[in-house]
Amino acid sequence: MGSRYRGRDRSGNSMTRRGGIRAFTWVINRLTRADITDCTNGFRAIRGDRLGELTLTEERFSAPELIIEARKNGLRIREVPVTIREREAGETKKPGLGYAVGLARTIVVTWIR
Numbered sequence: 001m002g003s004r005y006r007g008r009d010r011s012g013n014s015m016t017r018r019g020g021i022r023a024f025t026w027v028i029n030r031l032t033r034a035d036i037t038d039c040t041n042g043f044r045a046i047r048g049d050r051l052g053e054l055t056l057t058e059e060r061f062s063a064p065e066l067i068i069e070a071r072k073n074g075l076r077i078r079e080v081p082v083t084i085r086e087r088e089a090g091e092t093k094k095p096g097l098g099y100a101v102g103l104a105r106t107i108v109v110t111w112i113r
Contacts, residue, residue, distance in 0.1 A: 001036065001067070002043025007081030020100055024107070028064055031111055032071035036079055039064050040103070043082050050075060055113060061106035068110045 025039040040063050054069040056062065070077055 001038070001045075001063075001077060001079050002041045002082035003036070003038040003079040004041060004082060004084045005037040006079055007083045024064065024100075024103055027107060028067055031107070032068055034067065034071055034077055036067065036077060038079070039067055041082065041084075043080075046070070046075075058106055058110075061103050064103060064107050065110045068107065 021038065021040050025036060028034065028039045029036060042063060044063065044066060046066070050073075053073045053075075054066070056065060056069060058065040067077065
């Protein structure tokens, strides 16, 4: 998995968004006994032959779902540093509280499943 906190975060994220990422990462680390720093980073790699072992249903919040499923199935997780640059065009797809609620729902549903 990629981690902007092990690399360089030049994304210009607000303090609120950075705080939210850290809070959700803390929750996932407690649930899964993982030691990750960035649960929402989109940079992920997994061996193709292991994908069949995971139940992946999320379209929008796939990063935390993959982390939880991987840990539930005994897969090793390793973070690598990535650099995230500031958005040059367009707008975020993660506006406000709705994103946080959806992310929380995904964490709970995936954990229970």
